[in-house]
Amino acid sequence: MNLRTAIRLTSAAALTLAVLAFAPPQTAAADTVDPVADAKAFRKFFTDKFPKVKLEDFVNGPYSMNEDMHRQWEEKEQFPPYEFSLDMGKEMFTKPFKNGKSYEDCFPNKGIGIRQNYPYFDEKEGKVVTLELALNRCREANGEPPFSYVRDEMAALTAYMAFTSRGKPFDIKIPNDPRALEAYQKGKEYFYTRRGQLNFSCATCHVQSPGERIRAEVLAPALGILNAMPIYRSEWSGMGTTSRRFTTCNSQIRGVPLAPQDDEYRDLEYYLSYVSNGLPISGPGARP
Amino acid sequence: MASTIRVRATSSGETTEVQALIQHPMDSGFVKDAKGEIIPPHFIQQLTFEYDGKNVFSADWGGGVSKDPYVKFAFKGGKKGDDLKVSWIDNKGATDTATAKIL
Amino acid sequence: MSMIKASSLMLTCALLMSGATSALAATEADYKTALAAAEAANKEAAGLRNQWTVTAAAIAAAKKAAETGDFDKAVASSNEAEALAKASIFQATSEKTLWKDMQIR
Numbered sequence: 001m002n003l004r005t006a007i008r009l010t011s012a013a014a015l016t017l018a019v020l021a022f023a024p025p026q027t028a029a030a031d032t033v034d035p036v037a038d039a040k041a042f043r044k045f046f047t048d049k050f051p052k053v054k055l056e057d058f059v060n061g062p063y064s065m066n067e068d069m070h071r072q073w074e075e076k077e078q079f080p081p082y083e084f085s086l087d088m089g090k091e092m093f094t095k096p097f098k099n100g101k102s103y104e105d106c107f108p109n110k111g112i113g114i115r116q117n118y119p120y121f122d123e124k125e126g127k128v129v130t131l132e133l134a135l136n137r138c139r140e141a142n143g144e145p146p147f148s149y150v151r152d153e154m155a156a157l158t159a160y161m162a163f164t165s166r167g168k169p170f171d172i173k174i175p176n177d178p179r180a181l182e183a184y185q186k187g188k189e190y191f192y193t194r195r196g197q198l199n200f201s202c203a204t205c206h207v208q209s210p211g212e213r214i215r216a217e218v219l220a221p222a223l224g225i226l227n228a229m230p231i232y233r234s235e236w237s238g239m240g241t242t243s244r245r246f247t248t249c250n251s252q253i254r255g256v257p258l259a260p261q262d263d264e265y266r267d268l269e270y271y272l273s274y275v276s277n278g279l280p281i282s283g284p285g286a287r288p
Numbered sequence: 289m290a291s292t293i294r295v296r297a298t299s300s301g302e303t304t305e306v307q308a309l310i311q312h313p314m315d316s317g318f319v320k321d322a323k324g325e326i327i328p329p330h331f332i333q334q335l336t337f338e339y340d341g342k343n344v345f346s347a348d349w350g351g352g353v354s355k356d357p358y359v360k361f362a363f364k365g366g367k368k369g370d371d372l373k374v375s376w377i378d379n380k381g382a383t384d385t386a387t388a389k390i391l
Numbered sequence: 392m393s394m395i396k397a398s399s400l401m402l403t404c405a406l407l408m409s410g411a412t413s414a415l416a417a418t419e420a421d422y423k424t425a426l427a428a429a430e431a432a433n434k435e436a437a438g439l440r441n442q443w444t445v446t447a448a449a450i451a452a453a454k455k456a457a458e459t460g461d462f463d464k465a466v467a468s469s470n471e472a473e474a475l476a477k478a479s480i481f482q483a484t485s486e487k488t489l490w491k492d493m494q495i496r
Contacts, residue, residue, distance in 0.1 A: 197479075
């Protein structure tokens with residue numbers, strides 16, 4: 001059937017669905033935001049689905065999904081492809097800005113071993129702040145131009161910061177503030193919302209089909225999916241940030257990506273990081 | 289300038305296993321940049337590993353090898369403490385070399 | 392005799408068809424109307440933060456065809472773009488409630 005017919009059929013189906021959807025379900029009013037319960041259910045879903053995978057191994061994404069991939073990961077860890085980017089990141093991080101200050105002055109503990117606390121909810125601003133955003137704000141506050149969120153420099157910086165936090169469990173906090181809860185909930189909504197002409201949500205691949213293939217790639221489980229960021233992807237022949245992954249994923253399903261660090265992406269990162277609390281930071285990572 | 293070659297060689301007595309990661313753009317010459325212009329070819333053409341004066345591994349590469357190539361191989365022999373020398377030369381005539389002790 | 396009749400019948404058909412085609416040929420005005428509708432729908436989709444890449448591609452194809460004077464193609468692409476944009480609006484609107492069905496509980 002051609003596209004026109006398909007769309008007409010969809011519209012017809014839409015009308016039907018719209019009629020049905022207007023009968024408000026009784027439980028809608030009782031929908032309270034409960035991140036603690038969410039995280040528990042999230043973890044249980046994946047540990048039930050993959051009983052042989054140790055909890056901390058979920059952070060290895062597709063590599064924890066089968067034996068052969070696991071062996072490849074072990075080999076890669078002996079000589080990781082991200083070493084060059086990591087070295088560059090360390091060099092960049094320790095080099096002072098033109099005004100004499102450095103990244104150390106912008107972050108707690110001089111920026112060492114703090115990656116697991118990002119993103120956090122900034123109560124003054126009323127928004128989620130991610131590590132990438134914080135790094136660019138640091139640059140701008142010190143008279144330096146911001147880096148692109150999807151290129152090598154930001155990837156190298158976040159690689160170094162992640163590396164200093166290796167092994168530390170994700171420790172995302174949701175303060176007792178309705179705006180923080182709303183940001184969390186919006187992130188959750190984004191994660192499960194279908195988008196793009198291919199009509200996929202993040203969950204379509206990473207909740208419904210982890211361990212299975214999309215074309216030639218093995219899909220990663222959503223649990224622990226951000227713990228390894230940033231990642232050296234063979235597909236990219238280089239290091240890429242969380243922003244890069246979110247935007248390219250959108251375009252892969254034929255949805256026009258939002259701008260990196262738009263509210264939706266920040267909230268999404270907040271949600272995904274929170275539900276992986278307790279799992280260790282393994283970044284920077286390597287992926288196919 | 290930092291070396292472009294990272295190498296680790298471990299001897300098990302009978303054989304030595306070698307892993308190397310080399311930093312190089314490995315541009316094939318077929319890829320266009322954002323402006324639509326061809327990025328000129330720039331890739332390693334020859335890579336050699338020398339032990340005890342002999343070549344234990346050599347590779348003739350072209351543009352089909354990806355950026356920052358990783359090599360892993362094993363050769364018979366090789367003693368702990370001995371030197372293993374790695375060198376490459378690219379299509380622009382640039383070279384680099386590194387020597388590592390076998391562990 | 393039947394052969395002559397058959398060929399004249401075919402000629403008549405051919406003439407009728409070509410006549411029919413030229414009667415339906417799109418004008419630049421038709422294209423501009425169709426494009427405006429497509430762009431309006433795509434703008435609405437943008438407001439819902441849910442544009443599709445294929446919509447933009449169809450709009451670009453429409454504009455490119457118009458540049459060469461092929462308004463039939465330009466109108467067809469514009470109509471396609473409008474349909475895609477409307478589908479993306481439908482997706483965004485229905486997903487506002489449907490997303491809950493996907494969540495892990």
